Amino acid sequence: MFLYTENFDGQKARAMAGLRKALSEKKVDEDVIPLLERINSLDNYFTTSSCSGRVSVMEMPYFGDKVNSVWLGKWHREVSVDEVLEAIGKHRKGQLWFLVRSPILHVAARSVEDAVGLLNLAVGLGFKYSNIKSVSHRKLLVEIRSTERMDVPLGEDGELWVDGEYIERIVGIANAQLRRFKGKLKRLEDEVGAKLK
């Protein structure tokens, strides 16, 4: 038997102190703050981390080596072709990738029933990769995540494999994905208070 229900209120108090600190240090993506506040106002949930979704240009020694990866550019909003080209211009070594990542929210729930309630609501609003990420004595953790994603190799060791016109195309697709998942975040913000306790 896991003891996350017994530990819920203590863990929530700790997480809320951490969130207040992160907010005061401007370390929380701004457009997701109203959603976090709604979730944390509920009795049976609290947020532990969040990203509002992003477009980025990243240099990595090889795919998946997060530790040694460097962001050359990162945007939580629609991005211009010029901004992306400027980031690409900083590339020197390793693999160069253009990436889109969906929003991710981690939300602890008081019980399995509460976790499933949030999970099903999120899936129904288009966050189709949502799941229960982990279960331990400390926390029962729901991950809210959507399907939008791009992983496009652009070059290696300073050499570019694509032209400016291609960059223009993929920036257009990325911005369309970003508008889609920002819309889903807004709908979740609208519904989470009405549908859950």
Place this chain on the structure above:
Amino acid sequence: MFLYTENFDGQKARAMAGLRKALSEKKVDEDVIPLLERINSLDNYFTTSSCSGRVSVMEMPYFGDKVNSVWLGKWHREVSVDEVLEAIGKHRKGQLWFLVRSPILHVAARSVEDAVGLLNLAVGLGFKYSNIKSVSHRKLLVEIRSTERMDVPLGEDGELWVDGEYIERIVGIANAQLRRFKGKLKRLEDEVGAKLK
């Protein structure tokens, strides 16, 4: 309270009949069959679906519209540049994408403790996107999934945005990702019987 534990043995019998049918119709990815057999030999688990991971070329009206998407080529093994070029040659309309997808296994567990045991084993073996996908009276379902993935736009409405040299590069990266996740599948096959009941 969810009743998946009470329903486990009945659901397992039903799933095993479905698997035998799928096997007889050659509808199961061959290289994942030994792993499925190991998992299904355990008392507290059964598999409900699986994909051993793949590289594909897909035409879709827009990203995420699975219903109207068409595979122009799909491989559960390393692929050659010629095979990919041949698939690309069939493209006529919509968005053209080159995709890599990690293996995905769905495994029902008898209890939350059993689900967490499998989840933690899978994460530890490199299947870092593994999670509990859903909880209902019928099933407590673990998803085993890894991080390897590519989503590369190649063109639209018959027009190609990249050249043959670029295709060569991304096929090389895709095959490296495929070797990586096939290795993880093998390790899971080796360990699942020893570590779980």
